[in-house]
Amino acid sequence: MLGFAFANGREAAYQILCLGAHSDDIEIGCGGTILSLLDWYPNAQFAWIVFSGAGPRAAEAQASMGAWLPAARRSVVAIRDFRDGYFPYQGAEIKAYFEELKQAFSPDLIFTHCRSDLHQDHRLINELTWNTFREHAILEYEIPKYDGDLGSPNVFVHLDGAICCRKLELLRSYYTTQASKPWFTDETFRALLRLRGIEARAPQNYAEAFYGRKLVLMGAP
Secondary structure, eight states, X not given: OOOOOOSSOTTOOOEEEEXXXXXXXXXXXXXXXXXXXXXXXTTOEEEEEEEEOOTHHHHHHHHHHHHHSOGGGEEEEEEOBOOTTOGGGGHHHHHHHHHHHHHHOXXXXXXXXXXXXXXXXXXXXXXXXXXXXXXXXXXEEOOXXXXXXXXXXXXXXXXXXXHHHHHHHHHHHHOGGGTTSTTOSHHHHHHHHHHHHHHTTOTTSEEEEEEOSSOOOOOOO
């Protein structure tokens, strides 16, 4: 399988924007990739935005983010309190916040929800991501759930065994309010990582997968 790398070297100070409708979405969808990027690019800065977090869920998101990202690697951090499940009916307010975000952060890479995700909150975040950031590299991550909306992604990030285990450990440790949900298990998350690892011919068997809907192929500078 042919691989592509970022145009700049290891010392590049990439700006990476992570968007999640709910408090655990970013970690589920692209947590392993974030851990890999932290290793690959020591000067990268991350903006981490959670649109729905209140009470225990907000506290979990704050603690999880602290475990995932060292304080020195954070540039913009926000846990908002838009109403879970009602994003389409709060679209104007969420759109206004996206406009504020565009002024505060100029990302080189954006992680957001998948366009074909059947959760209404996820879909709105995807729509506003593309509406707001029109000239940026955007990768859409996937979330396993009851709806059965997983598709055929076209961008893969190989994960080594240690990062895979670290992702599962952090999800299990910091999102205890979700532990009662039958799908929120190591087995679920590992199974998806393993499946995508098969599709991507990952050397250590695991991968996260994304949809890259607009990518520009460029030669060496």
